[in-house]
Amino acid sequence: MEKLSIEGTPKTPTINFDFGSGVLEIKGRSIPENSIEFYKPLVETLEKYSSKPQANTDVNIQLEYFNTSSSKCILDVFKKLEAIHKNGNKITINWYYEQDDEDMLEAGEDYQAIISVPFKMIQVEE
């Protein structure tokens, strides 16, 4: 089974995507100057995955910071997931935010309003 693993840096998040378990995880900071380049492998991997997805796909997004250029790429990722969802496969996006981080909660809600995939907002302790 295919896997995608990208190790995090001070400006880019850790990404783990395991086709076998259907779990995609994006964790850390996403503030690169060139976010299209950074997210390209993930978008391409999702493209491949969409031809043979698991019945259940869990997406865990736990970001501390993300810049506006990443926000467009994250939307692209969610749009790929939306397409998989529309084909009758179950997708859940778990959006993690720190207890008092209203901006991050709001950012999750912005995506929730745009993308027709079930979102779960999950509060974590600091």
Next chain:
Amino acid sequence: MLDIYDFYDKMERNNIMLSFKGDVTSELLTSILQIMESKLDNMQEEPKVKRKVYNVLVECLQNLYHHMDEIDQNDKVAEKGRAAIFMIGRVDNQYNIITGNYVKSDNVNPLKGRIDTINSLSKEELKEYYKTVLNNGEMSQKGGGGLGFIDIARKSGEKLAYNFLPVDDRYSFFSLNIKIAQN
């Protein structure tokens, strides 16, 4: 001789924590962000405020960075064009993030129009505007997409204070002052 005390005094009065003038590179942004993050940690700034300051810093600095690309390298004023100034200070329970850079005079009115639009919107309207631009907006090759100023306005919760100073018949100096309240 350069009056360094005059600089010092001005910076002291405005409580400048960090300032920079020159070419904005990716490495520079990484360093500035690291320095500011540890300063905010050392000051034991509240996580909420710290996050807002950090977020707005990222957007302001990356605005400067991406703007550098637009300036014609072969231009006679290219050196001017590639330079920017940035400072962050804290006075009266408020962080001030100030940036300054040259813009082509032709771009002044469109830029002014964009900022004025953002400044005319309420908190809720800004949220809607952000979603519209996020979902429909064109994306530049590196991923900038006109969201920067909207995001800065949302995170800071304040109007964007700006100024355009004509320098010669082709260039103006654009300055932006973002305020972030400590409480």
